[in-house]
Amino acid sequence: MESALVELAAAGASAVVSAMATDAWEVVRDRFVRLFGRDVEQTTVIETRLDKARAEIVAVDGPRRDEVVDAQQRVWEAELVSELVARPAVATPLGEWAAQVTAMLSARPDVTVHQHASATGNARQVVQGQGSQTISFGGPGDADSPR
Secondary structure (H helix, E strand, O other): OOHHHHHHHHHHHHHHHHHOOOOOHHHHHHHHHHHHOOOHHHHHHHHHHHHHHHHHHHOOOHHHHHHHHHHHHHHHHHHHHHHHHHOHHHHHHHHHHHHHHHHHHHOOOOOOOOOOOOOOOOOOOOOOOOOOOOOOOOOOOOOOOOO
16 A cells, blocks of 8 residues: 555544544534535534544543544544545545644644632732733722722
C-alpha cells in the first residue's frame, strides 16, 4: 500500500479523533461527514459512528483516555485507508480538511487555570479564567463604590 495514502489516512484520523473531546467537535464532525457521506443513509451511519467514538473518549479520563484515543485513531485510520482506496478523489479534500482541523485545534490552547482568592470585610472578588471583562461595583454616591 502506498505510504502517502497511509500518512494521509493517519493525518485524517488524528484530526477527527483529536477534535472529539473539544468544543470544536460539531463543526469538525459536520465537515468530516460532508467529505464521506455519499447519501443520507451513509451520512447517518458515519454520524452515529463518530458520536459513539466521541462518547467513548469523553467517558474516560487519565491514562485510560489515551488508550481509548489510540484505539479510535487506529479504527478511523483503517476506515480512511479503505475510503481512500475506494475513492481516490477524496484524497485532496481530506488532506485540506485535516490541515484545517489541525490548525484550528492548535490555535485553541488547552489551558487549565487555577485561582485561589480570599476576601474579608467589605472586599469584593472577581475571578476570571481567561479573556477580558469589565467590572463596576456600585456607582457614584453608592456607599460601597470604590473611592
